Amino acid sequence: MARYTGPSCRLCRRENIELFLKGERCYTDKCAIKRRNYPPGQHGQARIKVSDYGVQLREKQKVRRIYGILEKQFRSYFEEADRMKGVTGENLLFLLERRLDNAVYRLGFAASRTEARTLVRHGHFRVNGRKVNIPSFLVRSGDVIEVREKSRNVACINDSLEAVVRRGVPQWLELDKDARKGVVKTFPTREDITTPIQEQLIVELYSK
Numbered sequence: 001m002a003r004y005t006g007p008s009c010r011l012c013r014r015e016n017i018e019l020f021l022k023g024e025r026c027y028t029d030k031c032a033i034k035r036r037n038y039p040p041g042q043h044g045q046a047r048i049k050v051s052d053y054g055v056q057l058r059e060k061q062k063v064r065r066i067y068g069i070l071e072k073q074f075r076s077y078f079e080e081a082d083r084m085k086g087v088t089g090e091n092l093l094f095l096l097e098r099r100l101d102n103a104v105y106r107l108g109f110a111a112s113r114t115e116a117r118t119l120v121r122h123g124h125f126r127v128n129g130r131k132v133n134i135p136s137f138l139v140r141s142g143d144v145i146e147v148r149e150k151s152r153n154v155a156c157i158n159d160s161l162e163a164v165v166r167r168g169v170p171q172w173l174e175l176d177k178d179a180r181k182g183v184v185k186t187f188p189t190r191e192d193i194t195t196p197i198q199e200q201l202i203v204e205l206y207s208k
Contacts, residue, residue, distance in 0.1 A: 056205035059198055066195060067096045068113050073136070078206050089199030090190050097172075097188040100127065101135035103145055107175050107182035108164030109157050124151040139184045147180035 050058070064074050081091035096102065101110075101117040104125060110116035117135045119125065125132060126146050127139065139145065147157060161177055169175045170192040174183045 053205070056201045059201040060205050063093075063096070063197055063199075063202060066113075066197075067099065067102060068117060069096070075206070078202070089203045092202065093190070093193055093197065093199055094188055095138065097193065098138045098140075099135060100125070100132060100137040100139055100145070103139050103173065103182070103184065106170055107145065107173055108161050108167065108169060108177075109147065109180075109182075111156065111160045111163070115156060115160075119154075119157065124148055124154060124157070141184055141186050143184040145182045145184070152180055 060074075064071070069077070077095050078088075078092055081095055082088045084091045097106075101113055101120050104110050104116040104120060105113045109125070110119055120135045120137075121133055123131050123133045124147060126148055127137070128144055131148065147154075151157065157180075161180075164175070164177070169182075170188065172184065172186050172188045172192050174185050176182065
C-alpha cells in the first residue's frame with residue numbers, strides 16, 4: 001500500500017495549518033506549527049509571492065494530506081465526484097469523508113487518520129458484521145462500524161475513545177462508546193466538515 005512515510009509535522013508547517021496528523025500531540029504545546037509557524041526548509045521564512053496556480057495547488061495538497069491520500073488515488077476521487085450529480089467540490093469531500101479509515105477516526109476509535117488506517121488494515125473493525133480491512137472502503141447510510149470482539153482491549157483504541165470528547169463526533173455519525181460501535185446515520189454534509197477547505201480551488205486546478 002503506497003503511503004507517505006516522511007515527517008508529519010513538516011506537512012502541517014508547509015500548509016500553514018494544523019492537519020492533526022499526530023493525534024493528541026497536535027493539541028499540546030509540542031505541536032510543530034505552534035512552535036515554528038513557517039514553512040520548512042532553508043527559505044521557509046522568506047516572503048514568496050504565490051500565483052493563482054500556487055494557491056490552488058496548495059489547497060489540493062492540503063486536502064490530500066489531511067486524508068492521507070496520494071495523487072493518483074486523489075485524482076480518481078475527483079473524477080468520480082465529477083461524474084456524480086451535484087457540486088463537484090462538495091462531492092469530492094463527501095467521498096473522502098465516507099472512507100472507512102476516516103469514519104473510524106471521526107468516531108474516535110483512533111487518534112489520527114494514519115492510526116485509523118493501520119487499525120483497519122490489521123482487521124480490527126467490522127462493518128455490518130463483516131471484517132473489512134480496506135481503508136478506502138466507502139461506508140453508506142445505515143452501516144454499523146464496530147470494534148471486533150478480540151480487539152476490544154487494544155490500548156490505542158481505548159485511549160482514543162477516552163479523548164473523543166475533545167474532538168467530538170460529527171452529526172452524520174453516532175457513537176456507542178460502551179459497545180465500541182458506531183452507526184452511519186446519513187451521508188455527510190458540507191457543514192460536517194469543519195476544517196477550512198476551499199474545494200472550489202481544487203476544481204479549478206483540475207479543470208485546467
